[in-house]
Structures are given as C-alpha cells and as structure tokens.
Amino acid sequence: MSRLELVNVTKRFGDQVAVSDFNLTVDDGELVSFLGPSGCGKTTTLRMTAGFEAPDSGSVVVDGVDMTEIPTNKRGMGMVFQGYALFPNMTATENVEFGLAVRKRPLADRRARVAELLELFGLAHVAGSYPHQMSGGQQQRVALARAVAIQPGVLLLDEPLSAVDAKVREELRTEIRRMVTQLGITTILVTHDQSEALSISDRVVVMNRGAIEEVGTPAQVYAEPRSAFTAGFIGAMNEIPVRIVSGAQGLVERRGHRVTAPGAAGLADGELALLLVRPESLEPLSATNGSLNGDLTLTGQVEVQTFLGATTRLLIREFPAGAGEGPALPPTRRIAVDVPSASAGRWPAGSELAVRVPVEASRVIAGRSAAEAARQTPTTPATPTTPPGV
Amino acid sequence: MSNPSITGEATEEAIAILPGARARERASRRTGRARRTPAWAAVVLMVAVVYFLLPLYATAVFGFSTGKHFTLQPLWDGLADDGFQTSLQLSLMYSIATTLLALIVVAPTAYLVELRFQRLRSTIEFLTILPFVIPPIILAVGLESTYGINSPVNLIASSWAPVLLMGGYFVLTLPFVFRAVDNALRAVDVRTLTEASASLGAGQMRTFLRVIVPSISLGLVSGALLAFTTAMGEFTLAALLGYPTFPVYLLNINGYQPREGEALVIVSFVITWAGVIALAVVARRAPGTQIVRGGPM
Structure with a gap:
C-alpha cells in the first residue's frame, strides 16, 4: 500500500561492490521479483530496503519519505526470511500476535486479527503449536501471516520458498500471489528460481554482479531479453x-x-x-x-x-x-x-x-x-x- | 554341505565389492560388543562409587551419631547455632547476588558479541577463562593488596565490602556462565531472530527480553546454576579476605564441634542437590527449549 523507490543505492563490502547504483521504483500494490544467481546483490538490496544494512550511498524512499536513516523497527515493513525465523518460544498465535503487541493494539483487536489471519492462511488447527511442532510449509505460512499482521506498507520476501519441498513451494507461490493481490501490499520477492519469479511477479528485475541487467514483465524478460545474461539465465x-x-x-x-x-x-x-x-x-x-x-x-x-x-x-x-x-x-x-x-x-x-x-x-x-x-x-x-x- | 560355503564366499565377495561395506560390518560388530557391559567397566564404576560415596557415608555416620548409636542431636545443635544461620544467610545472599550479576552482565554481552561484535569474540573468550589461569589464591592476595586495610582504597573495612567479594565471585563464575550462555546463543540463529523481531517493530530491549532470553532459557538456567553453586561453595576468597560465609563457618565449626559440622555438611549437600534437580526439572519443562530451526540456513 506504498510506493517504494530505491535511488542510486550502492553498497560495498571491503573492496567488493555488492550493489552498484541501483535504481528502481515499485508501484503501489506491485509484486516485483529480484532474480539472479547467488552473489548478484539481490539479497543485499533487500536487506538495505529493510534497514538491516546501511547503503554506502543512495536512498530508500517510501511514499516520498526518505527511510535511509530510519531503523528497521520504525520502517513498518513486513519481512519473511529464508529460514522462516519464527520465534521458537512462541506458538503460532503468539508469533503472529508479536508485531501487534509491539504496537500496543488492544488485546481483543489483536486476538481477532490473529484468528482472522490464521484462518486466511489455513493455520487455525496449529494455532497453539510451537514452530518445532509444525511442518516447513506451516512454518512458512505462519511467517507470512506474522509479516502481514502488522499491515506493512512494503512486504519483503527473502527466498521465502527455498526451504520447503517442491509441492508445497508451488502451493505457497500461488498463495503469495493471491495474498498480495487481495491485500494490495507492495511486495519485493528475492529469488534465484526463475520459474518462481516469472510465475507470480508483475515485474522481474534481473540482477547480475550487483547491477540491474534489465527490468520487465515476465513475458518481456522471457520473450525479448535485452542482454545475453538475461537470455541465458531465464529459461533455456x-x-x-x-x-x-x-x-x-x-x-x-x-x-x-x-x-x-x-x-x-x-x-x-x-x-x-x-x-x-x-x-x-x-x-x-x-x-x-x-x-x-x-x-x-x-x-x-x-x-x-x-x-x-x-x-x-x-x-x-x-x-x-x-x-x-x-x-x-x-x-x-x-x-x-x-x-x-x-x-x-x-x-x-x-x-x-x-x-x-x-x-x-x-x-x-x-x-x-x-x-x-x-x-x-x-x-x-x-x-x-x-x-x-x- | 558345499552349498553353504559357496553362499558364504559369494557374500564375502559382495561385501568386498560394496565400498565401505566392510568398515560398516566391522563397526556393527564393534557396537554389538559395546552393548554388553564388560566386566572391567563394572569394576571402574564400583571404584568410582566407593571413591565418591564413601567419604559422604563416613561424614554422615560421624555426624549423625554419638559415637555409639544413631542420633539427629548434632544436626539440631548445628541448625540452632547462630553462626550457622548468619553464615548461611550471608552465603545465600552473596550467591544469589553473584548469580544475578553474572546473568545481567554476561547475557547481554554474549548476545551483542554474537550479533555485532564477532571480532571481539576471541578477546572476550580469553577474558572469561582467566579465572582458570589465575588461581583464587592469587586473586585473593591481589584484592587484599589493592582494596585491603593497607591500601588507600580500603574497601574491606567499608560498607562496600560485600561488593568486593561479589566482584571476586563474579570473576570466578565468568567461565561457566559465559560458556553456558554463549553455547545457547550459538544454537539459535540470533541474528535472524533479531532481524525478524526488528521488522515487526520491536526495539532492542524488547527483542532481547521477549525473543532472545526465552530462546536461550536453558543456557541461562544452567549458567545460573553453575554460578550459584560456585559462589555457594567458594572458600579461598572468603577465608582470605575475612568474610564469614558458610564454607568458612563449616571449617571453623569442624574445629571445635566436629559432629555438628559434619551433620551440616550433609544438610548442605542435600540442599545443593535438591536445588540442582529442581532447576533441571524446571528447565526441561520450559517451553521453547527444544530449539528446532526452520530449515537449512
């Protein structure tokens, strides 16, 4: 529900340029994938957007407000991690409720919202389970519900499906697309899986060596790649x-x-x-x-x-x-x-x-x-x- | 009768072809043997039992008798002694305070080292093992000459005296507490949990108290246990710096009322063990202690 702009974002780790001069505007409610091989800078870009890393130069702007200096916990972005990162000492309900409790929402509201989300993600039957009692797919659904619960302006997904098995991955992929459309959340999905990027994105950002190779709709980058890298990376x-x-x-x-x-x-x-x-x-x-x-x-x-x-x-x-x-x-x-x-x-x-x-x-x-x-x-x-x- | 031998050879050949099959076979034979407890193990066990329990038994016999028959009189006398009560109170106070201090200082430090200051890890680890390198006697002499009655900073004779002993105990408990907490922290993905918590809007303090502390509760409990027992049983520092703690009192009373002293030793032993078992039970029941990470990271 926000417009995200990354302006001239650059990050170095020592002598290595991880991300160089990254420019992108993600429209309100759009789902954009960062696609590229490992080490291409896609995760670093996502982490800078989230505020986990500070860019060496450039800025992260949400709805016209410069977020670059604002700490993660004040950015109001939802994040889903590769390994779920559920809190091991909390049940599914408590995990989803955490962000709402931080925001000091009234208990009744919190409970209602959590119940609604668990229902939406088909998790009602594991509401009282701890993460170690759930399957990978269930854990990832809880992670999604937890990120969405705070009604984030921007949702960041860091290879969210790489840890679940193939069948669950396809289910969740569709579910993410449905959820983003339904809730209208501006979303960035980081992935190295081209079929994942092509199947659910509005636009795909193909990245290589810390820079954008090209940006386009899935059909564009698949049918009319503008670089040899894109051509080779996406499909055969x-x-x-x-x-x-x-x-x-x-x-x-x-x-x-x-x-x-x-x-x-x-x-x-x-x-x-x-x-x-x-x-x-x-x-x-x-x-x-x-x-x-x-x-x-x-x-x-x-x-x-x-x-x-x-x-x-x-x-x-x-x-x-x-x-x-x-x-x-x-x-x-x-x-x-x-x-x-x-x-x-x-x-x-x-x-x-x-x-x-x-x-x-x-x-x-x-x-x-x-x-x-x-x-x-x-x-x-x-x-x-x-x-x-x- | 030739058939079995042919089958046997064939099997031998099949095993030879499979890589690692022989090694596996050997390993399985070895474990098969290990399952039956050999006689020498029983002997070692017996010796250990005798070595550890005999002094305890002797202490109990001596403490709970008049020399001829069983009586609890020395115990009642010992418990009624003013010195017993004040010294035990003192020791409990120091031990609880030391334990709290160690947890409050070590847990956030270890967390920050793991999260942000990985470069400092080796330095911190070195600092925490110093008590193994520097014996308590050296520490006592050092503290005495730095903060004793002949020093310009005379803490021992001031109202700061308890702080001095607590400081010493804190140093002695560092290796145990740091290890326990650090191991627990390394078993969970501290960085990702912290980031997840931050993304949900939590500040550092809330993240530490609500997410990290419960996830490492087992480590905190065992660290606390080790700190508490170390402080409870510490003798050298207290004796040399002149604090009448429980171990110091026990030694003294053994000098003039040996039966009472021995009876109290047994009591303190029972109390310590009850504490250890109680804490272990609590730790096992604590939710979230079975830490299972979501997937490959």
Missing part, C-alpha cells in the same frame, strides 16, 4: 553464432544464408553476434532439405533425449560447415529443441534432424558480451533446465 536459450552483414538493414549471415533478424539493426557490419532462440521455438523439419523460404536451418545429429513431461528436449550436435558456406564462425554449442513428447519417438538418439529457426521468434545480440555473460551463467542450452511454468 540457444545461442547461434552469426555475422552482421549490414547493421543498417538488420541483415545477418550464417553459412551462406542471409536473413533479417530483430535486434541486428545498429550493430557494426562484419561483427560476430549471437542469434538467440528458445528451444520451443525451433521447428523440426520433416526432410533435411536445407534452407526454406530464406529462413535459417540447422542440421545435426540428435545426441540425447530428455523427457520433460508434455515436451521432450532433443540435444543436437550440428554438422560442421561445408566448404563454400561463407567465412568461418565460432562453433555452435549443442542446440536444444523442444518437441511434443508424443512425437519425440521420431527422433531417437543418433538420428539426423533439421530444424527451422524462425527469425521472428529470435533475437540478435552483440556476440562478445554474450560469450562473456555465458561463462557466468549457470543456465545455458548445454545444460538445459525445465522450462519455466508460464
């Missing part, structure tokens, strides 16, 4: 080396074929670049007949099939370029292609496969930074992960 992404023929026309060239591809405009002529395309966008062709209507095609041998449920991922090793196919390009990594599991039997390991690269679903980014980003990226097409649940 194929990187196909190409050469810019004409930056002015957005024309790229690969093995003698030239296509106009989004994102190529403005890049320097002759430069190496990467064509990014999702595994599910690649279309297997029935015959290995090379080029089709000027589109790019890739031909290779299926190395591994990975069953993912509705789809099956084929990892393909591309055949080397033949003579006369234009200037040499860096070798292509294994290409991941997602096909419906029902038809995966047509391409057993060892079989040959040609796929069409639909340029309208791909994107060209400058090559050098891509290679650099790929080295620090845990998720690359070579080690495919489950596609995000969107």
